[in-house]
Amino acid sequence: MRQNPRRGEGYRTVSVSDSNTISPLSFAYFTAMPSARRFLPVVAVFIMGMLLVVLYFDHFHNPTFHNREEWFDKHEEPAKKDEHTQRPKSAGNGERKDGAGISSERDTRNRDSETVIATPPVDTCTQYDGGQLKPCKHRIGKMLQATDGEKLHLAVVACGGVVVEAVVLLKSAVTLTTKSHVVFHIFSELNQLSFFEKELNAWPESVLERVEYRLYVTTYPDAMKKWKDKFGACASQRLLFPLLLKDVDAVVYLDADALLLSPLDKMWNYFSHFNSTQMLALAPEHEDTTVSWYHQHSQIPFFRPSGLNSGVLLMNLTRLREVNFTGTIVQYEQEYGKKLAWFDQDLFNIFCHFHPDRLYQLNCSVNYRGDHCTDMHRIPKSACKSAEEHGVSVLHGSKRAFHKLSPFIVVQNSFREFKLGSSLTTLLDSMKAKLAKTRYRQCGFMYDAFLKHIVELVKKVQPS
Known part of the structure; x- marks a missing residue:
């Protein structure tokens, strides 16, 4: 050695x-x-x-990992503020009697001539009656048949593995919306419509009598067939609502992985805040521009400063038809096609970038996402102050938050397990007990904000 x-x-x-x-x-x-x-x-x-x-x-820092839940669906399911006008008024069939079409000089492109869009071919379910898309299945509750009063229209698009989450969303709507009549517009694949029909028909008659539902097969004109699988399955269907739902004046759209934590009336009331030029309402993609994907990576003109998230969307369809929204969107897609990372959301951003006068901007409390409470630089503070102060109205489970974040999972499971027709106190007590166990986990500090509107509703509906 x-x-x-x-x-x-x-x-x-x-x-x-x-x-x-x-x-x-x-x-x-x-x-x-x-x-x-x-x-x-x-x-x-x-x-x-x-x-x-x-x-x-x-x-x-890869764009495909940012800010949109449809990326997960696509890759995991490969097989499958001025003078205010009145809120939209329905005349039995949902038609509006007012709504001015306003053109904007901010967009210098020539959009005077409407884009010609061919009528989709008729198949076993997709049928047109005078240019109006007819639902494959249509059920009207007894209370809606006997009244011409106002109806709240809620639309959802669900293809592939999100159909179960979509049913829970609809359940949250009827659970918390007890004083108004609701019309559901549900778009899905032909072979999945029976699932929705079965689930909805299993609801108690006391609930179904104040609900109308219309089931549609996802429908794209020939010129837009390629849009169907852009980014998330069928996500782009919402771009065609003005074209497809011609008898509907206004609609609230929610992503399938969202939940209402307040009555649908609260969302519907935002239409009454629209001025004479506004026809869309969306919330920002993020409140902090330093972490906004659009601010850092986008190659398209977007709504400044941080872009818009289209998971919660209010649409005055009458006004959108008057300004040829669909034809305009087609031209944007042709111009920016390869730069559209989030496709349908990007197209809404481009439209609002060139026509900011047509947008009513919502706050983050009506589109609260995991992004608002999982930023490690902010915990235990939220990036959404309005939600902390006024409560969360819509909980959006983007980026699979309902599968990864304990408080989100608890809220969804509480609605899933709730028996329709039961006391709201039952739902509140269950949610309280389960959320209490998540206080020290990611987003757990939003415990009170998640419950705020339900607590208020219980006090109104069931005063002590």
């Missing part, structure tokens, strides 16, 4: 023949000079650190 003059430790001399009995890595280690051998662990740690940095930037 030879002595290490610096440490007084022995080390053996390795001969070439030893390479036959030890691994190449061990052979290299033992044959290295003692001074060099000391730096090998440091080099290994440095290399591992660089790999982690590369993985971090690839994951968190």
